[in-house]
Amino acid sequence: MAQSAFKRRNLARRRIVGGLGVGLALVCAIIGAACLLIILGYVIVQGAGALNRDFLTQLPHPVGVPGGGVGNGILGTFIILGIATAMAVPIGLLTGIYLSLFGRGPIPEALRFLSDVLSGVPSIAIGLFAYAVLVAPFKHFSAFSASFAFMMLMLPLLVRTSEQAIRSVPQTVREGALALGMSNFRATVRIVIPTAMPAIVTALLLAIARVIGETAPLLFTAFGSQFWESNPNRPMAVLALQVFTYAISPYPSWQAQAWGGALLLIGAVFVLSLGARLMLRRAMRGLEA
Amino acid sequence: MTVGPQFRRVARFVSPADRGFAAVVYGGSILFALLIIGLFVELVLGSWPSIVAFGPSFIWKSSWDPITSNFGALPMIFGTVMTSLIAIVLAAFIGIMAAVFLADFAPRWLGQPLSFLIELLAAVPSVVYGLWGLFVLAPFMRTAIGPALQHVLGWMPLFSGPIYGGGLLTGGIILALMIVPTVTAISRDVLVAIPRDLREASMALGSTKWETAIRVVLPAARVGVFGACVLALGRALGETIAVTMVIGNRPEISASLFAPSYTLASVIANEFTEATTSIYISALIELGLILFLVSMAVNAVARFMIWSVRGSERV
Numbered sequence: 001m002a003q004s005a006f007k008r009r010n011l012a013r014r015r016i017v018g019g020l021g022v023g024l025a026l027v028c029a030i031i032g033a034a035c036l037l038i039i040l041g042y043v044i045v046q047g048a049g050a051l052n053r054d055f056l057t058q059l060p061h062p063v064g065v066p067g068g069g070v071g072n073g074i075l076g077t078f079i080i081l082g083i084a085t086a087m088a089v090p091i092g093l094l095t096g097i098y099l100s101l102f103g104r105g106p107i108p109e110a111l112r113f114l115s116d117v118l119s120g121v122p123s124i125a126i127g128l129f130a131y132a133v134l135v136a137p138f139k140h141f142s143a144f145s146a147s148f149a150f151m152m153l154m155l156p157l158l159v160r161t162s163e164q165a166i167r168s169v170p171q172t173v174r175e176g177a178l179a180l181g182m183s184n185f186r187a188t189v190r191i192v193i194p195t196a197m198p199a200i201v202t203a204l205l206l207a208i209a210r211v212i213g214e215t216a217p218l219l220f221t222a223f224g225s226q227f228w229e230s231n232p233n234r235p236m237a238v239l240a241l242q243v244f245t246y247a248i249s250p251y252p253s254w255q256a257q258a259w260g261g262a263l264l265l266i267g268a269v270f271v272l273s274l275g276a277r278l279m280l281r282r283a284m285r286g287l288e289a
Numbered sequence: 290m291t292v293g294p295q296f297r298r299v300a301r302f303v304s305p306a307d308r309g310f311a312a313v314v315y316g317g318s319i320l321f322a323l324l325i326i327g328l329f330v331e332l333v334l335g336s337w338p339s340i341v342a343f344g345p346s347f348i349w350k351s352s353w354d355p356i357t358s359n360f361g362a363l364p365m366i367f368g369t370v371m372t373s374l375i376a377i378v379l380a381a382f383i384g385i386m387a388a389v390f391l392a393d394f395a396p397r398w399l400g401q402p403l404s405f406l407i408e409l410l411a412a413v414p415s416v417v418y419g420l421w422g423l424f425v426l427a428p429f430m431r432t433a434i435g436p437a438l439q440h441v442l443g444w445m446p447l448f449s450g451p452i453y454g455g456g457l458l459t460g461g462i463i464l465a466l467m468i469v470p471t472v473t474a475i476s477r478d479v480l481v482a483i484p485r486d487l488r489e490a491s492m493a494l495g496s497t498k499w500e501t502a503i504r505v506v507l508p509a510a511r512v513g514v515f516g517a518c519v520l521a522l523g524r525a526l527g528e529t530i531a532v533t534m535v536i537g538n539r540p541e542i543s544a545s546l547f548a549p550s551y552t553l554a555s556v557i558a559n560e561f562t563e564a565t566t567s568i569y570i571s572a573l574i575e576l577g578l579i580l581f582l583v584s585m586a587v588n589a590v591a592r593f594m595i596w597s598v599r600g601s602e603r604v
Contacts, residue, residue, distance in 0.1 A: 094317025122527025213414020
């Protein structure tokens, strides 16, 4: 009798410990989610005040002159991202095709290893590389060098995803195309890649979301500019860089604009992430069908 | 989906169009490989003058003086290691607990939105964290958290000295916020991948759900969870902008967590465009090289650990 009472008490104790433990785990999960909501809340509240048409379309004004905006930074972000995407997509896709077609052996394994290494390299080190290759030899900062750095940051994700996406296209699809007399080239380009396309676009959206707010490599590549600049061979304003410069400036009017810029960046990142999620759902459906 | 031998026969490129296609594919892959090798080579070349001038003592000398061109990386290595350690201690606990909750306890209606929020946290740009850290967290540290910690733990050198707001601890907390999503997302995947049988066996033996999660499932997943933490540590080591904005940027080593400090990445971010002499630039690039090598090693360890649990699927 005494023993079973002891067992019951013991079980009660274990249940209480379990309940407390689950509560602790729940609190931790809520802390993680709450941090996002708090940061998001601050950015929305502080940033919404700075947003207006001038902020999106005007050049920055000098300190003390009210108004002004980050129009040139938004333009610069689009230009630099556009060039980076135009360079990263072909290289990433070709490497992905190579890895999916010739997947085994020491060379593909080495390439995968290099790709994994690249995905862990801090963005500031990649900025130094872009500086060494494209800024130092020409003795001036340029938007193109920033695009080069962004391309390096986007590549690992593109390579890995396009390899997996192409590989997950059923073998029968390719064999069907070959049986109909298509060459390997046509089968890959006309049949296999289009089937894998939604997954590849997902990866591209995620890669752009990753670099759109990236600031560290821009400090010594794009450098920033006070003017409307569309020549990629010259220093260019970029939104993320403007947020950084304004934030660490001592002027309250600039600091307010930094919050506005941060709101734009977060908005862009969230739209891209949601878009990627929707694309992924489509990709899954396409593969199941 | 591995490539079988019969497919290798099919994949041979014969027609002229195929040969051209193969050449383009090879070309793209070679270019990709060259870019990565070039990254390493350029960092070594750029830091060569500094390597020659200071030798290995660069790593343990603590002077950082651009005027006399006397450079040592110790204060930055110290700052980088300290902030990353603070970050990983905080983030590992919160992240793993959150992952346990999401994997084993969360009902569907709660688990999915929570996972989604935590993953979005990973997508917030570094400069936004920095902005928030600078204007919200740092003042809060100075007025609330810092004095409270000092009140309770002020007898320890770690929590002594003046509180500026920005400093090692603030940098570590911002980093922790940034890497919690990494720890949570990967740990959750690893935990979910642990076979159901293990859970059922443990429940059948009379464990509570909590005992099953903590004493059976978590130990079974420990290698992968540890790998997630190491991967997050790699991110923390190389993180630049957010830390630069809150760490105080002073190349000093001090015992107090409230003191301003510097990290490898933030010294490059702050001083690179202002560096005038070539040896100064070279020393900064050598800091970048150290950062590159350390984060490469950390990442290699992490990926190896995560693979060994999840199979060949890549992270």
